Structure formats: C-alpha cells, structure tokens
Amino acid sequence: MYKMHIGFPEPATPIMEGIIDLHNYIFFYLILILILVLFFFFTILYEFWFLLYYPSRPHMIKTLRGDVRRFRPFNSHFRLEIFWTISPSIILILIGILSFALLYAMDEVLNPSLTVKVIGHQWFWHYEYSDYKYDVYLDESETFSLPVTLTITSDIVDESELKQGEHRLLKVTNPLILPEDVHIRLLITSNDVIHSWAVPSFGVKCDAVPGRLNQVFVFVKREGVFTGQCSELCGVSHAFMPIEVKVVSYPVFQDFIKKQMM
Numbered sequence: 001m002y003k004m005h006i007g008f009p010e011p012a013t014p015i016m017e018g019i020i021d022l023h024n025y026i027f028f029y030l031i032l033i034l035i036l037v038l039f040f041f042f043t044i045l046y047e048f049w050f051l052l053y054y055p056s057r058p059h060m061i062k063t064l065r066g067d068v069r070r071f072r073p074f075n076s077h078f079r080l081e082i083f084w085t086i087s088p089s090i091i092l093i094l095i096g097i098l099s100f101a102l103l104y105a106m107d108e109v110l111n112p113s114l115t116v117k118v119i120g121h122q123w124f125w126h127y128e129y130s131d132y133k134y135d136v137y138l139d140e141s142e143t144f145s146l147p148v149t150l151t152i153t154s155d156i157v158d159e160s161e162l163k164q165g166e167h168r169l170l171k172v173t174n175p176l177i178l179p180e181d182v183h184i185r186l187l188i189t190s191n192d193v194i195h196s197w198a199v200p201s202f203g204v205k206c207d208a209v210p211g212r213l214n215q216v217f218v219f220v221k222r223e224g225v226f227t228g229q230c231s232e233l234c235g236v237s238h239a240f241m242p243i244e245v246k247v248v249s250y251p252v253f254q255d256f257i258k259k260q261m262m
Contacts, residue, residue: 009201012220012247016203018102025098029091106203110217112185116176120188120195120208120230123237124155127176132257150260152176156240170227175244179253180220188214196232199243205231220247 011017117128129150157171178184188197190208198205206216228243248256 011203012201012222012224012226013203013218014221015102015106015218016201018105019203022098022102026095029095033091106216108217110183110185112217113182114179115185115187116178117187117189118176118197118208120190120192120197120234120241122192122235123230123241124153125172125176125197125241125243126191127152127154129257129260132261148261150257154244156242167227169240170229170242170244172242172244175225175246177253177256178218178220178245178247179250180223180247182219182250184218184220186216186218188216193234194232195230195234195241197228197243198231199226199228199245201226202228202245207232223247223249 008016008020008023011020114129115131117130119126119128129152132148132150152174154172154174154176156169157166157173159168162168162171186197186204186206188206188208189212190210192210194210195208196205197208202218202220204216204218206214208214224247226245226247228245230238230241230243232238234241
C-alpha cells in the first residue's frame, strides 16, 4: 500500500543533511517573524474595533501596547526604528553564515576515489566508469595495464514489465551502482539537449549541458536504492527519464566491476 510522504526524503549524504538543517533553521526565523507580524496586525485590529464601537469613551481604548493616545508617535519612535532596522539585518547575517558554509561544502573540490561520467540522452541516461585498468599478461615476465571504460545504459522499465513493489516511472533497466562511504565525483553532461540529473536523497541537482562538463561530489553514508528524475524540460518524453542509484558496500561494488570487466 502506498504511503504518502510529507517533507524531505531521508538524507543519504552529509550535503542533504545540511540542506535539511538549513531549511529548519530558516523556518524557525520565518515562524518567529510571522508571530510578530500577526501580533501587530491583531493589535491594530483590536484598537480599531474599540474606536468603532466605543467612539465616545476613549479611556477604554486599551490594548497590549497601552493607551492609543499615549503611543500616538509609535510610528516615528527613534529607538524603535533602530531596533526593527537592525534586527532583520542580524537575522540575515545568521542565516547567511550557515548558507555560505553549506554552499562552500557543496562546491568543495576533493580528491575522489571514484569518478563516474553521467551523459543525458533523449530520453535515457548513460553512465561511464573510467577509473579502472585491465592487466594484460604477455608472458610470465611482462605485463601491462590498459585503461578500461565501463558503460551502462539506464532506460525506463515499461509499465507492463514492472514487478510487485516496483515504482512506476522510477524503475530503470540498469541502475547506477555506487559504493558507500567513498568520495565520488560525478561528471555530468548531455549528448543532445539540456537535461538535469537530480537525486533528492543526495541533495544533488545538476544540469547536463551539451558540450560542457559539470561536476558534483557525493559521499553516500548508507546502502539503499535512491531514485530521482530529470528536472529539466527536455522534450516530449521528459517525464519518462528516471534515475535510479543503488548504493552497495565496497566489496559488492568491486565484485560488480569485476563482472563488468570480464
């Protein structure tokens, strides 16, 4: 039975955890500002209600701010204007500190242990592993290594071929296999039009632009199957271009690579 999920997906990378923390942090200030705005709004309505229904008894015009007559210069109070000018600036600075820290972490260039090239096509994905070498033995004393590029084509599974429990429009023929707890660099490009490789649980959404290489770094902390979709309008079958990533332990990933090289 399908369960509706409200909110962010379960994070699988430190970047996605940082995005969720930043969202909650900013949301706290938004709620605080909303409470203050509603407080002043209902205070003003309260005053006008008394002015409307008790016009002959001004001494009854008491509100949470006090006597309206006494606080008539409220809108030109020097110290109050300083307060509500400086306080939003302080809030923006506090938000900016965490925002810049997260942006720096997302753009940090690391020394990756694995590089995968992601190529968008109309309307499927193509993955290339290019960090591996194949040992060639000429004789017992002489060997050399040849670089090997492993390629995987990931296309959508037709609805008629889905098995029990598989999600419609999210299941692919060959998912991208990645190891957990490894620094991975994704080089993303396109072969025809602009696509966008997006996996919400990774906190990754990167455009695939023809003739250009964009890169993102991911560090997946747990095993599992993570899905996404192309997030750029790329043509008539844009809605049928899913992304499926299967994260496994490093020994299982090595076995997968060995099988592909045979």
